[in-house]
Amino acid sequence: MRHFVNSTLLTFILILLAVGTIPDFCLAASSEVRLSKGQTVYVPAYSNVFTGPRKLPFQLATTLSIRNTDLSASFQITAIDYYDTGGKLVRRYLEKPQILGPLASSFVHIEEKDTSGGFGANFIVKWNSDRTMNSPIIECVMIGATGGQGISFVSPGQEIKE
Numbered sequence: 001m002r003h004f005v006n007s008t009l010l011t012f013i014l015i016l017l018a019v020g021t022i023p024d025f026c027l028a029a030s031s032e033v034r035l036s037k038g039q040t041v042y043v044p045a046y047s048n049v050f051t052g053p054r055k056l057p058f059q060l061a062t063t064l065s066i067r068n069t070d071l072s073a074s075f076q077i078t079a080i081d082y083y084d085t086g087g088k089l090v091r092r093y094l095e096k097p098q099i100l101g102p103l104a105s106s107f108v109h110i111e112e113k114d115t116s117g118g119f120g121a122n123f124i125v126k127w128n129s130d131r132t133m134n135s136p137i138i139e140c141v142m143i144g145a146t147g148g149q150g151i152s153f154v155s156p157g158q159e160i161k162e
Helices: 002-019
Strands: 035-044 048-051 056-059 061-067 075-083 089-092 098-100 105-110 122-134 137-146 149-156 158-161
Touching: 035 137, 035 149, 056 137, 061 075, 061 122, 075 105, 098 105
Parallel strands: none
Antiparallel strands: 035 122, 035 158, 048 056, 061 105, 061 137, 075 089, 075 098, 075 122, 137 149
């Protein structure tokens, strides 16, 4: 089955190349270099997902990752705030701004047993720099395992304000 999916996708891409057009959804987001002096980024986070016909919650550990993609510039993280499904602030993760140097990373980890965020949880991350630089990669990695079943996925951040 996996071979079929991969060959079907490859055939689709080859047809698009032959026609001479590739829609934006086929191109990787990482192919575009985004420059900025600061942003507010919304990052979906899931403390659980629902499984089976009875919609049983499957608990997930969440790791917010903030990665400086610039080779020479630092930036300042000014806020990492965690909100629940209803949009209520659950927790602030920064007491004071944090400097993230070139190619450095920072993270926040929420344990699997912490269900305070719910299905619609999210982070709001704010950062700024004195100069224009490569925008960081800000994303959440969710992972969970129980009873021999495991799930993991990544949720990319979305700029909501520059």
